[in-house]
Amino acid sequence: MSRYTKSIVASGHAEVSRAAGTILEEGGNAFDAVVAAGFASAVVEPALTSLGGGGLLVGRSEERGKNVFFDFFVDSPGRGRKPDRPPDDFFAVTVQFSGSSQDFNVGCGSVAVPGTLKGLLHTHRRLGRMGLGDVIAPAAELARSHLLNEQQGHFLQLLRPIMTLSARGRAIYEPGGKYLQPGDRLCNPEIASFLDQLATEGDDSFYRGEIAGKIDAEMRDRGGWLSYEDLASYKVRERKALNIPYRNGVLVTPGEPSMGGTLIGLSLSLMAEIKVKDELWGTGLQLVNSVGLMNEVERLRKRGITSFEALIGFMEQGKLKKKSMNNIRLFSRGTTHVSVADRHGNCASMTCSNGEGSGYFAPTTGIMINNMMGEDDLHPEGFHLMAPGKRVYSMMSPSLFMEGDRVRLVIGSGGSKRIRTAITQVLSQVVDFDLPLQRAVDSPRLYLDEGLLQIEPGFDSQALDQLENFVPVNRWTQRDVYFGGVHAVIPGVEGAGDPRRGGAVVVVNHPAA
Template structure:
């Protein structure tokens, strides 16, 4: 290890860059996490966070709280919280010691075809896959929440839905964050008369901070779900209105598509990193597979010794990231339709093979990197929450409409915004989606197939018990954002707040660039990376992690909400 570290760093003497970065990160000594003794909720929206905490104070467990939070977010964070989308939930059951994955990802309608997004010349038409009725996948959230409650919860769906119903009926106070997002998405939302009637005043003007926004149609839909279970959403009047809205927008989602939707429980993908167990989402999410793959590669290098966000550390992370995203383009898809080589991708032997192709001092051009020869940008408006209860049960949940406010289409009379998740399929193999991610045949459109995702709800275990519960929105950057929170704590000894606040980097193979947050790296570090052959792209912030650290020594829960987005909250008791 020492010899390798010396090879990576020409000198251990402090440089100007090192001194500057040390000064930046020493300021994080003042960054302290929220702490609690019994239970904790970390959510991107404060009102929903309090809903989850109250559920546990009233005797509910982490899964009860998770369902209540998910339904509440459909009211309080409409750009990402949803009934008309889908996602993934990871549940750790303290009594059995088992962790399971609930897949409630959207599905393609039965009418979907491989070439449905190609124009007459055979080119991918993003308008069809993003903004038309053809963009809408069969929603999974309602079925997923019911499956979670039935399997791990103690409350009824009616009990879990009660706070969301109250918020939709009585109204929520519009925050600056909500007001800004509605102004930013005015054009898309006003293309749908039903969306216009909900999210803008009668005269078409904007809701301003402090105004009260009521959503009576959404309240009525939530009441149907509370009374009838998933049938209140997937059958009857609500289903008919969803089907009609999709048809009116040029798509085809039948009542049979809706009635036939099923959420499923899957075994999570598992790996290890420096003595910790990493448990995350399996396909059709690519997140868990590639988090473990990248960590496996990093484990062969003295990352802690090299230092947080040093040029050497970033170089090695980027080289591992680009190879994982290359593999993602070829191998990942819905495991019910394609054979995904998860065991091979997450093996330590494969990581060793990858390291053999990484130069310690020179970037490998992405054009020369192909998916591995194995033997046997998701929307920024996704949202994540983490929950731990007094008994040690833990939930990590990420769900989405895809773009902010999804397709922008609301099914009239339901208050339900519809997703545009079909864009996460490969409209045409080799053509990037909205976030620059390349896909292949494994993620081609097929009837009733689930599109590939980057969502990465993750639980890190130590000695079989939760150590870190985390995840993030961020599209293609979800994987690398979640990865860096894990590395920051394990490799660099940061507390959960420091790990959350620290600046982030991202490489997704194509385009061939390291994306860095503005102000995140010193000029000397950027220069050192460029000297190694990397192209640096400075962009806006990445991700919005919601994380809880279970400290075994003190018995405390320590949590942090990402400051990169306003309105989030970590609360506990």
């Protein structure tokens, strides 16, 4: 029996939401839809995600009456290699942003063991109800040809040095010597064929068969660490999600390998001690409270409050009231998020990333593999120090906010270190101030970056003037992708796509039961 008359999808691309919506129209559930969205996003958002990247999924299965957390983020490579020195093919490329440039580490030595492909198939196998071929079909069609939109064209332009690093990349993104621009057709026939084959043969070739063998051989030739043993040993991990009480509900969010869950939990625990009033939203007092909260979270993070044990110890010292927070344990740049809620109450929140991509494409697949071993914010102690087979940490935090046994909000974001602040701010606006979801997502955001307050336009100017008396403020002139991309759904009610990251919502109406 249906719980709602609507199924809703929110993502960072119209074609991704459309792919998931098609599955929901055809009788698939939220997990079929989120898997279809994952495959589609790997095709139409190639600067943000890939089947060669990693991801996390938190969901609610009404059929099983339980929450799920699937961890398919990347592993550190090197099984069977006994590497005794840094990989040879590991170097920086410069990406030019407006007004500044940044170096990113790429090459075969930047590749971590990919998990997204296996994670999508695992999710479908465990919780989907439609045939795999039907779920993959929208992505395969998009891979054959689709129009590059403005947002993705902009991202591809930024990452041009990486996308065109190899002949395989140039064949896809610079056909005939002309780099793709918004409005051009993006065609990736190799990934289309790979998806067609995947629907009938599964992922054995990629992780244990012919493709895995070719990847291993090329990595050996080019000085990378990813091995056949790495691919064959990779496993999706079903973990217990964190349950973080807040107001009259509970936030269900990833624990390890996500570092974001505990930091969000710390923020919410501090916020729970602040009494809010509707009239405070957007005012100077609310702004001051927000900055004070972020400053305190950063102070505690630097003191080592980044695990459940440390957080509980901190609260037991009387510095914060102890909450009944059960099952809690406590960084990625190019990320994309999908939120789905179906008419039966099943919900799925999934965040995936490819970093910026390594520039290396797995042979015969059209799939660029990640550069997670070259992401400096994922390896603060230094590169290539992790033992082979260890899960790399992430700041991804796909989440559900539950009231009783029902999901009130499906939420997640891209945005590297801004993921946790973007989620926390939107969640507070919905739960504390009862803002409509799209307004909450559209509202200006702020982020305290090493003592400098980055802030979008839209806050009270007098409050900002006062704020500058005790913290440096950088006032942005427009909303920006820097502040994350929150795509969220209130089951049965509405969805909201973040305009900062090409947000798109699809609503599928069902007849009343």
